[in-house]
Amino acid sequence: MKVPAVVLLILSSVHLVSTDSHSLSIMATFISGETQFPEITMAVLVNDVPVEYYDSDINKFVSRRHWRVNDSIQETDLRDYVVADIGNILQKSSHTLMKKYNHTQGVHVSQEFAACDLEDETLSRFFIMSAYDGEEKFQYDALSHIQNTLVPEFVWSKETSDIRKQIYANTYQPLCVKTLRRYLQEDKNTLLRKERPRVRVIQKTEPHSGRTQVSCVATGFYPRRVNVTLLRDDRPVPDRELTGGEVLPNGDGTYQLRRSLSVSEEELRERHRYTCTVSHLSVDNKLDVKPEAPADPVLISAVLIAVLVLTALIVTAIVLCRKRRHTGEEDEDWMMDRSIIVTLINCGVTIRDTEEVFH
Structure with a gap:
């Protein structure tokens, strides 16, 4: 099972959303082959917060809102229909691709990802994506009805296209929008809160190479969307020179991100000025932070x-x-x-x- 593919699909639900919009997404995973995991799992997220969970072992949606006791799931009939529809799509697409690639043994993972975005109470985006063994295979914009597939077997016929349009317009879309609005209203203190990032620029010697690593670290922020840039003499360091950049969860519901630059001894003698600049919803202006002063060896x-x-x-x-x-x-x-x-x-x-x- 390729876990990174699951992570990438979850991350896409966040990074495709603008700073003024909110998103509800559902990520479903179907596993073929012998594993300890349920055959089908689904996770529902509002923005970047898991709020509901389903798997084929328990065969029902359960709440993941740990801040709300005795929570119940609404619109169960529509949810049951969506679960059955997604499960059917995943099984069919998995069978098709396993046959196409002659995958007769081992564990293989099919995934489907659907999300709707609200901007100023207006539906601004509604799309569906699918992947197989970590590679994207299909995209569908349910508002413009544009299909993009990398697998010829996934191209819809006219009849299938009309049916899918009706299902997405009459079932998926209203359920997604209604559920998102309800969560934003009921749990706004949790889902709409803003936590300011703590930012540091750290310089330390790499023990094996003798080079110096300059790292920009932002932590403790929420929501997840953040822009971190490392500057050298007030100019952005190109991304190709940096490592890191993945937003990771902290244990308290906030997030962290680190971007690092490896500097040679020659570059260090040039005495460049390194600065970290961070943009986040919790701050009005950018945060500009300089390196911490090194400790005085004489002291x-x-x-x-x-x-x-x-x-x-x-x-x-x-x-x-x-x-x-x-x-x-x-x-x-x-x-x-x-x-x-x-x-x-x-x-x-x-x-x-x-x-x-x-x-």
């Missing part, structure tokens, strides 16, 4: 030396005091112990620490 060395000296004083005091306790001696060396204790206090050791040494 670090001074702190380490002070810590080592202080540790040595503590150990010395404890050893002398224990020796005095065992021998019972009370001579002039006691003044040395006491001076050590005074030194420790002046260096910031607590009274409790000094009491432990005395006793």
Whole structure:
């Protein structure tokens, strides 16, 4: 099973949406072959948030809105029809392509992705896509009724085209729009919230190559749509020079993104100015962040030396005091112990620490 294909289809539901629109999408996966997964799974997302789930083992839609207890799924009749229709399409297309490519063994994955976009309460886009083993095979714009297929077997006849038009217009479209509007109204505090990104520019040495990696890191933002650009002397670094760029989920419902540039020692000596600029719905203007100032090595060395000296004083005091306790001696060396204790206090050791040494 090629999991990355599933991820790519989910991501497309986000990146195809403009900043002023909202999208509801359904992603369905059919697996042929022996796996531990259900044969058919479906996920419904509003913008980028999973809200419903279905698989052929449980044979029903369940809510994925963990912020809403005892939630129920509405319009179950229409949903049941869509599930049956999508499942039938996936099985037929999978059988067709397995025969075409002579795939008689192994695990193979067919997927269908449908989404509707609302912009200012108006349906701005409604489309369907399908893929097989991670490769896109079919697209259909349900508003303009334009079909684009990479597989001749998927070209509709006139009769099939008329039937699909009616199904998409009379069932898929109204269900998609109604469901999206309801979710945006009922759960706007969750689905329409805005979390501001925290941005850093980090420079660190690559241990194996000796080069320096300059990374622009944005994290903690929601919604998922974000634009992160790394600038060199106020000019965007070409994408071909950068690594990363994939938006990844955090564990708290927000997202993160990292873009990195590998810089040679020669380039580093040229003292370029690197800046990270981030555009997001949560900020009015772009965020421009410069690299963090590197730590002063002289200061670090001074702190380490002070810590080592202080540790040595503590150990010395404890050893002398224990020796005095065992021998019972009370001579002039006691003044040395006491001076050590005074030194420790002046260096910031607590009274409790000094009491432990005395006793």
